[in-house]
Amino acid sequence: NAGVTQTPKFQVLKTGQSMTLQCAQDMNHNSMYWYRQDPGMGLRLIYYSASEGTTDKGEVPNGYNVSRLNKREFSLRLESAAPSQTSVYFCASSAASGGPNNEQFFGPGTRLTVL
Amino acid sequence: QKEVEQNSGPLSVPEGAIASLNCTYSDRVSQSFFWYRQYSGKSPELIMSIYSNGDKEDGRFTAQLNKASQYVSLLIRDSQPSDSATYLCAVNLRGSGNTGKLIFGQGTTLQVKP
Numbered sequence: 001n002a003g004v005t006q007t008p009k010f011q012v013l014k015t016g017q018s019m020t021l022q023c024a025q026d027m028n029h030n031s032m033y034w035y036r037q038d039p040g041m042g043l044r045l046i047y048y049s050a051s052e053g054t055t056d057k058g059e060v061p062n063g064y065n066v067s068r069l070n071k072r073e074f075s076l077r078l079e080s081a082a083p084s085q086t087s088v089y090f091c092a093s094s095a096a097s098g099g100p101n102n103e104q105f106f107g108p109g110t111r112l113t114v115l
Numbered sequence: 116q117k118e119v120e121q122n123s124g125p126l127s128v129p130e131g132a133i134a135s136l137n138c139t140y141s142d143r144v145s146q147s148f149f150w151y152r153q154y155s156g157k158s159p160e161l162i163m164s165i166y167s168n169g170d171k172e173d174g175r176f177t178a179q180l181n182k183a184s185q186y187v188s189l190l191i192r193d194s195q196p197s198d199s200a201t202y203l204c205a206v207n208l209r210g211s212g213n214t215g216k217l218i219f220g221q222g223t224t225l226q227v228k229p
Contacts, residue, residue, distance in 0.1 A: 031215040042221035043159070043203070050215070058216075090158055096215030102147055102207060104217060106158040 002026055004107035006091050012113045013081045021076040021110050023091030031096035032074035033058075033104065034066060036087040043090070049074055050096065081114045088112070118142060119206050121220035129228055134191040136223050138204030141185070147207040148180055148187045153222065154200045163189060194227045201225070 007022045025032065034046040045058030049068040063085060065077045074093075078085055088111050092104040119140050128134045136150075147166055151159035165171045165178040165187065177190040187206075191198055204220040 033216075040221070043219040045216065048216060094215035102215035102217070103149060103161050103164055104205075104215065105161065109158050 006107035025093040029093035119220040
């Protein structure tokens with residue numbers, strides 16, 4: 001039981017390059033989330049997927065796209081990377097069954113630098 | 116007003132003391148409250164959840180919730196240097212329904228000095 005896994009762990013891009021961050025969970029969770037964390041800014045929600053087949057924008061979606069490939073996997077794509085997207089990216093998942101017990105569990109993160 | 120507010124700290128306590136971390140939130144309808152611990156360079160780790168007014172204890176950790184005053188706190192008894200980390204408060208959003216969306220505070224940095 002690996003929980004939430006993310007690849008890659010580190011990535012350096014040049015401005016304008018594209019890349020996809022991968023996330024998978026093995027907890028049979030319904031909801032998945034992508035956050036970015038910057039110094040002094042806390043965790044900010046980029047996109048989320050409440051259930052397989054649905055995705056919605058979070059607080060800071062500009063410059064990103066997502067795909068909920070199946071119940072396990074949720075990917076984040078940067079089509080044309082910009083230095084402002086230099087950050088640590090976390091994927092999380094939650095059972096989100098409709099009750100109050102909507103704890104989120106986080107992956108190890110991806111450190112992205114855009115030059 | 117931010118939806119979830121925490122004092123960024125750092126909060127410095129001596130080893131063996133009680134550390135008290137506080138969080139206020141703006142949405143009166145919020146039902147679920149969580150504390151995460153984040154070590155430097157690592158991902159957030161869930162340490163406590165609380166849903167009802169009052170205290171909830173788990174080992175050296177006690178979460179306290181007061182919905183009328185819209186605050187939630189985390190007490191760490193017998194603080195150890197290994198407790199030095201950033202503690203994030205998270206609250207569910209009004210209308211989050213089945214999405215499980217949470218709003219996170221910016222975190223309080225705790226330093227436990229030997």
